[in-house]
Amino acid sequence: MRLNTSIPVLKILLMAGHTFLLKAFTICVLGGLGSVIGAGVGGVIIGVVESMASTYLSSDWKDVVVFIIFLAVLLLRPQGLFGKKGEQ
Amino acid sequence: MKQSAIIVIIAAVAALLPLMTGENPYVLGVMISVLMMAALSSAWNILGGYAGQYSFGHAAYFGAGAYTTMILISTFNVNPLVSMAAGIIIACIIALITGSIVFRLRGHYFGLASIAVAEIVRLSVLNVDFSGGAQGILLSDLSLWGLDLNSKNPFYYGMLIVLVVTLGITLYLRRSKTGFYLQAIREDQDAAASLGINLSFYKNKALLISAALTSVLGSLYALYIRFIDTSAVLDLRLSIEIILTAIIGGVGTLWGPVLGAVLLVPLAEMLRSNVIGETLVKHGIVSETSGLGLFLKDNLAHAHVLVYGIITVLCILFLPKGILGLFRRTK
Amino acid sequence: MIGHILHINHVCKNFGGNVAVSDISFSVDEKQIFGLIGPNGAGKTTLFNCITGFYPVTSGTIIFDNKKINNLRPDQVCHLGMARTWQRVKPLGSLTVLENVMIGAFSVTNVTREAEEIAIEQLASVGLSDYAAKFAGSLPIGLKKKLELARVLATRPKMLLLDEICGGLNHTETDGILTIIREVRNKGATIVFIEHDMKAVTSICDSIVVLNSGEKLAEGRPEEITKNPEVIAAYLGGGQNAND
Numbered sequence A: 001m002r003l004n005t006s007i008p009v010l011k012i013l014l015m016a017g018h019t020f021l022l023k024a025f026t027i028c029v030l031g032g033l034g035s036v037i038g039a040g041v042g043g044v045i046i047g048v049v050e051s052m053a054s055t056y057l058s059s060d061w062k063d064v065v066v067f068i069i070f071l072a073v074l075l076l077r078p079q080g081l082f083g084k085k086g087e088q
Numbered sequence B: 001m002k003q004s005a006i007i008v009i010i011a012a013v014a015a016l017l018p019l020m021t022g023e024n025p026y027v028l029g030v031m032i033s034v035l036m037m038a039a040l041s042s043a044w045n046i047l048g049g050y051a052g053q054y055s056f057g058h059a060a061y062f063g064a065g066a067y068t069t070m071i072l073i074s075t076f077n078v079n080p081l082v083s084m085a086a087g088i089i090i091a092c093i094i095a096l097i098t099g100s101i102v103f104r105l106r107g108h109y110f111g112l113a114s115i116a117v118a119e120i121v122r123l124s125v126l127n128v129d130f131s132g133g134a135q136g137i138l139l140s141d142l143s144l145w146g147l148d149l150n151s152k153n154p155f156y157y158g159m160l161i162v163l164v165v166t167l168g169i170t171l172y173l174r175r176s177k178t179g180f181y182l183q184a185i186r187e188d189q190d191a192a193a194s195l196g197i198n199l200s201f202y203k204n205k206a207l208l209i210s211a212a213l214t215s216v217l218g219s220l221y222a223l224y225i226r227f228i229d230t231s232a233v234l235d236l237r238l239s240i241e242i243i244l245t246a247i248i249g250g251v252g253t254l255w256g257p258v259l260g261a262v263l264l265v266p267l268a269e270m271l272r273s274n275v276i277g278e279t280l281v282k283h284g285i286v287s288e289t290s291g292l293g294l295f296l297k298d299n300l301a302h303a304h305v306l307v308y309g310i311i312t313v314l315c316i317l318f319l320p321k322g323i324l325g326l327f328r329r330t331k
Numbered sequence C: 001m002i003g004h005i006l007h008i009n010h011v012c013k014n015f016g017g018n019v020a021v022s023d024i025s026f027s028v029d030e031k032q033i034f035g036l037i038g039p040n041g042a043g044k045t046t047l048f049n050c051i052t053g054f055y056p057v058t059s060g061t062i063i064f065d066n067k068k069i070n071n072l073r074p075d076q077v078c079h080l081g082m083a084r085t086w087q088r089v090k091p092l093g094s095l096t097v098l099e100n101v102m103i104g105a106f107s108v109t110n111v112t113r114e115a116e117e118i119a120i121e122q123l124a125s126v127g128l129s130d131y132a133a134k135f136a137g138s139l140p141i142g143l144k145k146k147l148e149l150a151r152v153l154a155t156r157p158k159m160l161l162l163d164e165i166c167g168g169l170n171h172t173e174t175d176g177i178l179t180i181i182r183e184v185r186n187k188g189a190t191i192v193f194i195e196h197d198m199k200a201v202t203s204i205c206d207s208i209v210v211l212n213s214g215e216k217l218a219e220g221r222p223e224e225i226t227k228n229p230e231v232i233a234a235y236l237g238g239g240q241n242a243n244d
Helices: A015-033 A035-055 A062-076 B003-020 B025-050 B059-074 B080-102 B111-126 B153-174 B177-187 B190-192 B199-225 B235-249 B258-271 B276-284 B291-302 B304-318 C044-051 C074-079 C097-105 C113-128 C139-154 C172-184 C198-204 C224-229 C229-237
Strands: C004-015 C018-029 C031-037 C061-066 C081-082 C159-163 C190-194 C207-212 C213-218
Touching: A015 A035, A015 B111, A035 A062, A035 B258, A062 B080, A062 B111, B003 B025, B003 B153, B025 B153, B025 B177, B025 B190, B025 B199, B025 B235, B025 B258, B025 C172, B025 C213, B059 B111, B059 B235, B080 B111, B080 B199, B111 B235, B153 B177, B153 B199, B153 C190, B177 B190, B177 B199, B177 C097, B177 C113, B190 B199, B190 C159, B235 B304, B258 B276, B258 B304, B258 C113, B258 C198, B258 C229, B276 C031, B276 C213, B304 C018, C004 C190, C018 C044, C018 C061, C018 C207, C018 C213, C031 C044, C031 C198, C044 C061, C044 C159, C044 C190, C074 C081, C097 C113, C097 C139, C097 C229, C113 C139, C139 C159, C139 C172, C172 C190, C172 C198, C207 C224, C207 C229, C213 C229
Parallel strands: C031 C190, C031 C207, C081 C159, C159 C190
Antiparallel strands: C004 C018, C004 C061, C207 C213
């Protein structure tokens, strides 16, 4: 059976949790905190970006791209795609 | 002020310690680790304990100092002190980028953003050949002013000096306008802003000071061990250990981080080198060949993070302000 | 001739689709004690937050001391001479009473020693000198309100915005606060009050604006306002008696 190489094959590392946490938070912030639709859309966007990054750059850099997106969202549109502007 | 006298006395005692431990390099090595962690946690404390901004990515600044120093010395033969200064500059740039993105936002983004920045730095260094990639950088030859840099003593005193400087800066800040403003920010940001405090400016100020001190420690570490790689100087584990040391000792106090380091670093060392296990065997409490004995022998060495975690949970439950928090004035 | 120190011009504030404040205009004269009243939810605190830079206005302008202050940060507004207190008090709990007031004083000096002197002076003026070394978080509510007042006074403001400073206080405490307010005005500051306590408001204010559901309902002297049928209806409708 051929292994589908587009599925991320991950080693089980005890310390890998923080990467998932950060990606999950990136997705939420991108979509807009408090918006369920936003989380869904954000998840799709990040998933696609990550795959494209690992194809066109290399799989070493895919996490870096996601984390840079996190910072870029905070810088440019902190309320995310579907969040409310001018909170509080 | 009395506190500054205490710093001087303790520094003097610490300065004499290497002479008292005789020729034992192992003990000296542990003491250097204690001083380094005390200084790292104290530097973190300026931002975390006083300004109330918890950075989970301080390893970025440690690694910036370490890598900048190593690369400049090994590839370009730059003077070690100049390399350290360059490390400070790089760390401050990273700090300014982080701060200017996050500090103007309302809400608790700083912690996660600091992890993101630290991970970006770590992964970038890991994937670039220039910084040695996964193999790290090794420094074979090191000399400065004819000092014998192959021995441990200069690094003991180097770490001690940075610790004293950090404590001195903390003490000075506490009585200065900046220190008062940082504490106001920690207590209530809205109230602070309404009283004329520019939140971004002061948070960035605390972050820059903290990052610069951390970077110097990273540079010293690199020169001391002569070998660095991303798992030693840019790992999330280091950032967490710094925070835990400060929390257990007492966040926001002058001596809390120092106390935390004095307690935890030797404990970790004893776990790592199986001292505890061997002591239990020696005194006949546990038989070497029993199930428990073998279990301890195999596993206790790796348990120091687990033990840190348990202590932290206990602290949060019973001593939320850390050990020194117990002794804080209760008026 | 006494001039206007604060102009609110057609200020609107929306949160998403929710209109909190709608087309509010009024002016405050220098050295006036000005009241801003209205039932709960009328938009008074929202307006305060817009004026002091905590919320950006959706439209309209705010002019303070001849400067447009619409898009300034709260700390910039403070440095221009406008200070505010909070409806839910915000003591800096782990700091002492003296240190709290020093934070206010630091907006006019950089020297710790001077800030301490200013703070001691302000604590004396509100009668909190005995509590100087106590932790702010440990004070009862009446004293926390006094502390908040001392703290903003230390910033040497030209104008004070007080958000329900008498809230939760008994008659003696309220009278004490009002006496301090009168003294502050006599020294040259302008005061804008949000208050529910109608007795306090009518006894001390020179002029009053009434808000209801985000709109300006009435404006005038206290005697006119208390007799205004629309005002009375708004308060009764909101469950409050205007002649409390």
